Structure formats: C-alpha cells, structure tokens
Amino acid sequence: MxxxxxxxxxxxxxQEIILGKKITEVCVYNPAVIREPSPDVFKKSLKGLVVKNILRRGKLLILELSNGLSLTIHLKMTGQLVYPGGSKNSRVAFHLSGGKILDFNDQRLFGELRLVDDWRKIKFIRGLGPEPFDLTYADFRDMLSKKKTKIKPLLMDQSFISGIGNLYASEILFRAKIDPRRPAQSLTKAEKGVLYKETREVLSSAIVHGGSSIDDYVRLSGEPGGYVKFHRVYGRQGKLCFVCKGLIKKIAQGGRGTYFCPKCQR
DNA sequence: AATGGGACCTGCGCGC
DNA sequence: TGCGCGCAGGTCCCAT
Structure with missing residues (x-):
C-alpha cells in the first residue's frame, strides 16, 4: 500500500483541487523525505512555481511545474497527501495560492520527494515495466511465457508490470482462480486470459471506489477509499472463503504475506 | 535468471 | 501494567 x-x-x-495553483511556500519539517536536491534547494526552487500537470507512472506521482521541473512523490507505505492540511505531524507542508496547505505526511519516513529536471530520466522510472492498462493481451501472454518465477511475486515486480503491490496481487489471483505459487510459464492460455482480464478489472474497480484504505492510505480529502469491502482474501487468513466456504490461507512469498484460497485457486 | 535476505522506519498487537 | 519482540510492505542492494 x-x-x-x-x-x-x-x-x-x-487534478481537481491543486492543478493551476502556485506553491507559495514550502516548510520542511523532516528533511529525510527529500531525496534530491538538498532540502534547502528543494524548498527554495519550488517557491513560486505553478502546478501545470499531474501524472502517475506505476506508484509514482509526478507534478509537472511551470518552469519545466517536476516534483515526484513516492508514498511508499505510509505516505499521505492531504488537502487542506496544516497538521502538526506533517513532514513537508506545501503552501498553495488561495492560502491552504497541502500536507505530505509519512509516519515511517520511507516516502521520497524529488525535484528533478526530467522525471523520465530518474532511475526508478527507467526500471518500470509497462502500465497494466497500456499492456496488450498478446504482450502480457508472451511476457508470462518467458518467466519461471512464481506468479504472485512476478505481478509485484515493478520491472515486469508497474503499479501492482502486495494487496492487489493477492486479490487479482483470487479472482483469476490461480494459485500464487504457480510458475508464470505454467499458466495455460485460458488462465493467462483470465489473469489479464482480472488484472484490469480489479485495478479499475479499485480506482472507481477510490482505493483501499488499509493502514494509512487516505484520499486527498482525508477520507478513506471504499474498495476494502470488495476484498476477498487480503488480510482474511483463517476466515471463510466467500466462494467455497473453505479457509483462506496466508503464506510467505519473498518475505511478503500472500493470501489465497487453496481450494478455489489452482 | 531466480531467489533470499537485509536495510530503511515506526506504530501496533501480541505474549509473557 | 509494562515491556520487548515481531510484523507490516515498496524499493534498493547484496549474496548465492
């Protein structure tokens, strides 16, 4: 998350709220989250710039600014953007035209803010695989056929496909009825087709419902996202499968928790 | 190429 | 009650 x-x-x-607004002041309360340039230069350079465009690539947010620079924001696990903000616990406060504040909160300080000349050149971006919604079925099928890796860690591999993390990998595989331990290349053509379809459906449905408020995630307004009620396996170990009434199981894969139904997922 | 582990962090829930 | 421990996971990095 x-x-x-x-x-x-x-x-x-x-896009609804801060597009076109000017950054009038930046207050850095914890410099650890500013990865480049130095916190001092970061703060001074941002002052007076207007937010021209807002993009996403994988799990990275990109704010293109009026002088061509870009502010990139990676929330990692506990990062939040809240507007209007002004919380005492914020790590960085962006004062915007109109007088309100955009807070960057991040309890665990894993988050990363960067101010860069060209976001396309940053290492993280260069290492990203295709966006799930840009990927054709033919390409997806071919990519899977070349991989011996277990399917669940593969879906989370940002160089393979970008944007899917631990929660959605489990949810997608449940809906596709595929065991998370299966080698990717062992999937049948039909299974690959279902996986492709469910990847898009789960992600787009989650977007429609504003995401999953597990742990710290909130929307810009501070309100939770509503997708948790659609979760079928994530965090449900020991509970009954909604489909077969068997027990949902939790195993470790690559040091991460994987949730699945051993009966439904083969 | 694939896999596993540790590092970065901190709040929380657990067991004693 | 209070304490210490392990866990949570996105990404990078190193080792095998």
Missing part, C-alpha cells in the same frame, strides 16, 4: 489504484485516486483528486 498504496498501489496503483490508490496513487491514481490521489492523482485524480489532485
């Missing part, structure tokens, strides 16, 4: 649907939701919220 947050993954593609949450970041996309925040992107759309930001």
């Amino acid at each position: 947050p993954e593609l649907p949450e970041v996309e939701t925040i992107k759309r919220d930001l």
Whole structure:
C-alpha cells in the first residue's frame, strides 16, 4: 500500500483541487523525505512555481511545474497527501495560492520527494515495466511465457508490470482462480486470459471506489477509499472463503504475506 | 535468471 | 501494567 489504484485516486483528486495553483511556500519539517536536491534547494526552487500537470507512472506521482521541473512523490507505505492540511505531524507542508496547505505526511519516513529536471530520466522510472492498462493481451501472454518465477511475486515486480503491490496481487489471483505459487510459464492460455482480464478489472474497480484504505492510505480529502469491502482474501487468513466456504490461507512469498484460497485457486 | 535476505522506519498487537 | 519482540510492505542492494 498504496498501489496503483490508490496513487491514481490521489492523482485524480489532485487534478481537481491543486492543478493551476502556485506553491507559495514550502516548510520542511523532516528533511529525510527529500531525496534530491538538498532540502534547502528543494524548498527554495519550488517557491513560486505553478502546478501545470499531474501524472502517475506505476506508484509514482509526478507534478509537472511551470518552469519545466517536476516534483515526484513516492508514498511508499505510509505516505499521505492531504488537502487542506496544516497538521502538526506533517513532514513537508506545501503552501498553495488561495492560502491552504497541502500536507505530505509519512509516519515511517520511507516516502521520497524529488525535484528533478526530467522525471523520465530518474532511475526508478527507467526500471518500470509497462502500465497494466497500456499492456496488450498478446504482450502480457508472451511476457508470462518467458518467466519461471512464481506468479504472485512476478505481478509485484515493478520491472515486469508497474503499479501492482502486495494487496492487489493477492486479490487479482483470487479472482483469476490461480494459485500464487504457480510458475508464470505454467499458466495455460485460458488462465493467462483470465489473469489479464482480472488484472484490469480489479485495478479499475479499485480506482472507481477510490482505493483501499488499509493502514494509512487516505484520499486527498482525508477520507478513506471504499474498495476494502470488495476484498476477498487480503488480510482474511483463517476466515471463510466467500466462494467455497473453505479457509483462506496466508503464506510467505519473498518475505511478503500472500493470501489465497487453496481450494478455489489452482 | 531466480531467489533470499537485509536495510530503511515506526506504530501496533501480541505474549509473557 | 509494562515491556520487548515481531510484523507490516515498496524499493534498493547484496549474496548465492
């Protein structure tokens, strides 16, 4: 968390609210989250710039600014953007034209803010695989056929496909009825087709509902996203499967929790 | 190429 | 009650 649907939701919220606004002041309360340039230069350079465009690539938010620079924001696990803000716990406060504040909160300080000349050149962006919604079925099928990796960690691999994290990987595989431990290349053509379809459906439905408010994720307004009620397996270990009434199981894969129904997912 | 582990962090829930 | 421990996961990095 947050993954593609949450970041996309925040992107759309930001487009409604802060597009065209000017950054009048930046207050840095914890410099650890500013990865480049130095916090001092970051703060001074942003002052007076207007937000011209707001994009998302994978789980990265990109704010294109009036002088050609871009502010990139990675929320990692506990990052939040809240408007109107002004919380005492914020790490960075962006004062905007109109007098209100956009807060960047981040309890665990994993989040990353960067001010860069060209966001396309940053290492993280260069390493990203295709966006799920830009990927054709033919390409997806071919990509899977080349991989021996287990399917669940593969879906979370940002160089393979961008934007899917631990929560949605589990949810997508449940709906596709595929065991998360299966080697990717062992999937049948039919399974690949279902996986492709469910990847798009789960992600787009999650976006429609404003993302999943698990842990710290909130929308720009501070309100929760509404997709949690559609979760079928994530965080449900030991509970009954909604489809077969069997028990949902939790296993570790690559140091991360994987949730699945051993009966429904083969 | 694939896989596993640790590092970065901090609040929370658990067991004792 | 209070304490210490492990866990949560996005990404990078190193080792095998």
